[in-house]
Amino acid sequence: ALSNHLNLPRGTVLLQSKLEDLKTFIHEKLDPPPPSPEPRKANGSNGNHNPALVYVVCDQPDYEAIRPIEDCLFEYGFELFSLAEDADPSMHRQYLQECDAVLTYCGNTTDGWLQMKRMDLLKLSGCRREKPMLAKGFYLSMPQTSGKERFRIQDGIVMRNFGEFSPASLNPVIEEIERARGARQ
Numbered sequence: 001a002l003s004n005h006l007n008l009p010r011g012t013v014l015l016q017s018k019l020e021d022l023k024t025f026i027h028e029k030l031d032p033p034p035p036s037p038e039p040r041k042a043n044g045s046n047g048n049h050n051p052a053l054v055y056v057v058c059d060q061p062d063y064e065a066i067r068p069i070e071d072c073l074f075e076y077g078f079e080l081f082s083l084a085e086d087a088d089p090s091m092h093r094q095y096l097q098e099c100d101a102v103l104t105y106c107g108n109t110t111d112g113w114l115q116m117k118r119m120d121l122l123k124l125s126g127c128r129r130e131k132p133m134l135a136k137g138f139y140l141s142m143p144q145t146s147g148k149e150r151f152r153i154q155d156g157i158v159m160r161n162f163g164e165f166s167p168a169s170l171n172p173v174i175e176e177i178e179r180a181r182g183a184r185q
Contacts, residue, residue: 017119025123028093052134052177055099056082057092057117059109062141066105069139072167073103076174096124101135101177103170111147114138118153134180137173141165 054073058066070080081095096102102121106114121136136156140148144162152158157176161169 051077051079052100052181053098054078054080054101054103054177055095056080056103056105058082058105058107059113061108062105065107065141068165069103069105069170072170073174078177092120096120099133100131100181101133101137101173103137103139103173105139105141106148107141108143111145111151114140114147114151118151121153121156132180135173135176137176139170139173 056066056070056073066082070082073080078101081099083089083091083095104114104117104121106117118138124133136153138151138153138156138158140151140158140160140162142162148160157172159169159172
C-alpha cells in the first residue's frame with residue numbers, strides 16, 4: 001500500500017533509494033535553495049499575464065529532438081527552460097523549484113534515466129514550493145521500449161508518441177496547464 005501511495009497524508013514522501021540519496025533529500029529539506037526573482041510580464045497578445053514557466057527536461061542524447069516541442073510550447077505562449085548541453089547540472093533542482101510545469105522528454109536515453117526523473121518529481125512533492133505545480137508531463141518517444149510502454153505515474157500525464165512529432169501530441173499537458181491556471185481560450 002505504501003509503494004502504491006495509497007492513503008498517504010498530503011506531502012508525504014516515500015523514498016526507496018540508497019542511504020546517500022536519503023541524506024541528500026534531508027539536506028535539501030533543511031537547506032532549501034534561495035528564491036529566484038519574479039518572472040517578467042509576458043509581452044503576448046493580452047500583455048497582462050505572466051506566462052506559465054515550463055521546464056523541458058531531457059537527457060543529452062535528446063537535446064536536439066526537443067526543439068519542435070519547445071517551438072510548439074513557445075507558440076502557445078509558455079516561457080521555457082531547459083538545461084543547455086554545457087549547463088551546470090545543479091540548475092535542474094533550481095528549475096524544478098521555480099517552474100509552473102515540467103515536461104520530461106525521453107527518446108534516445110535509457111529507461112533508468114526516465115525512472116530517475118520520475119523520482120525527482122516524486123521528491124519534489126515533499127519540498128516546500130512557493131506555488132503549486134500546474135502540470136507534470138512525460139513525453140515518451142522513439143525508440144519504443146518495454147520500459148516506456150509500462151511507464152506510468154499517479155500524479156502526472158504520460159504522452160506516448162512513437163511516430164512523427166505532432167503538436168496535437170502535446171495537447172494533454174497544454175490543456176492541463178491551462179485548466180490549472182483557469183485559462184480559457
